[in-house]
Amino acid sequence: MNLFPKNRAFLAEIGNLARFTARFFREAFRPRYEISELIRQCFIIGYKSLSLVGLTAFIMGLVLTMQLRPSMVHYGVEAKIPAMVCIAIIREIGPVITALIFAGKIGSSIGAELGSMRVTEQIDAMEVSGTNPFKYLVVTRTLAATLMLPVLVVLADAISLYGSYLGVNIYSVLSLRLFIAQVIENLAYYDAIPAFVKTFFFGFAVGIVGCFKGYYSTKGTEGVGRSANSAVVMASVVIFILDLLAVQVTELIWDY
């Protein structure tokens, strides 16, 4: 029964997260919207992540193509490389890899930022001064993350497919037009739309977990590092759980 206290702590954490999420929705829909702060957070969270996400996406597309190539050549379906790569990128790799990078960069920064604010008692000071710290800090960041990750994923998919196009052209010659035609031919709405929709949930998960960990940071400066770290780990796990749920829900709704 040594495990029991740990389990209880884990369950308590889940419960607190659920409560935190409920509070987010309560606060988010009540008036006094912090629009300018939201836009500032969008800029920081979205735009500033583009270079990192773009680089990883490009490398991902290129490497995936090069890694798949020997097997595809072995089975004599070299011509199907664009089809295979585009399905992999659009349906799974684009959203998930981008979300993980996003969690690493944004989840940790939110966790550390809010954690240090909590530890240095800035959040308490906000409360005293009449500003709703939850609205100003948590809602804006979570919303920004929710809205920016899909944007990043769309751009990352495009960059990734371009990387894949270059990967194909390392070994053989394929016009960009034919590549795009093959990608479009092998994709349908039921590939693109669920993949796009799930990125909102990924973004929301990264934002809410980061805020939760930072908002309830304890134990001084040591706690800040821990909240940043656990924010990334938990956000990543939640992303994978959501991905699993997304594919099942998609199967249910879209009976293809």
Place this chain on the structure above:
Amino acid sequence: MAKRTIDNLKLGIFVLTALALLILFLYMLGRNQSIFSKRFEIKAHFENVGGLIAGNNVRVSGIVVGIVEEVALVNDTLVVVTIALDDEMRTVLRKNALASIGTDGLIGNRVVNLLPVREPAPLIEPGDIIQAQKDVSTEEMLRTLDQTNKNVLVISRGLIETIGRINKSSQLAALLDDESLSQNLGAALANLRRATGQADATMQDLHAVVVGVRNGEGSVGALLRDTSFAYELNQTVRKLQTVEDQADLLAQDMRTLVQGVESDLRRGQGPVRLLLTDSLAAARVQRTLGNLEEGTARFSEDMEALKHNFLFRRYFRKLEKQKKKAGGE
């Protein structure tokens, strides 16, 4: 504040770029699935659609012009496939086009091929039903192959039996095991060779004879080469012909004679008719013959008596002696 504006501008560009990309992507996907173009529906009747599902492409002459909307099993032998075709096909396709199920590549998706028939027909209209062309499906091929396999099995079984019988056959084994066979064969071949040699010699002799004959040597040669002989032969043949002609004439005369006799007979005239038809005459002739026989017997008796008569005895004795003498010599 100026920095805030520039940041917002960058954010705007960032979001708009992604939005534009997303819209473009979704539009291209939609155009590929022809969601935005005008369409009309036709139906095709199949017996077997071989795994066709809604969403598969429809082709005319290898160009994708629509998609399968619905595959419905109406009864146990009829599948109705609803096909949505691009509007421009209304001026291209005709009512008598045939539909067939094909495959995109060797292992690709199923497609419906619409095959134009080179016969006049009105243009296709929405709601038309087109007929299916029966295609060789993989299953049918496999079924035929299965039959072939069974046949091969029967054949191979027969072969096994035959080979078993060959193996079991003591005669054949004896034939194969017999060592003297090869010797005999060798001897037979030697004989054959000798016979051939002899035949060759004979042929050479014959050749020599033929050459001799051709040159007019020997009696045959003379016969064949002598021109006077040929002439005589000719004459003989000609004479034979005249003889034949005369024989012919004779035969004609005979025939007229026989005809005369025959007509006589028919008409009841002449002695022959009397002889042949008159039973009284026949009896008389018989009696005459009987009398003649009797007469002859009597004469023989008289002659015997005469032999013993003293007047003639000497003559007969002399005759007897002469006969003996001739026999003794």
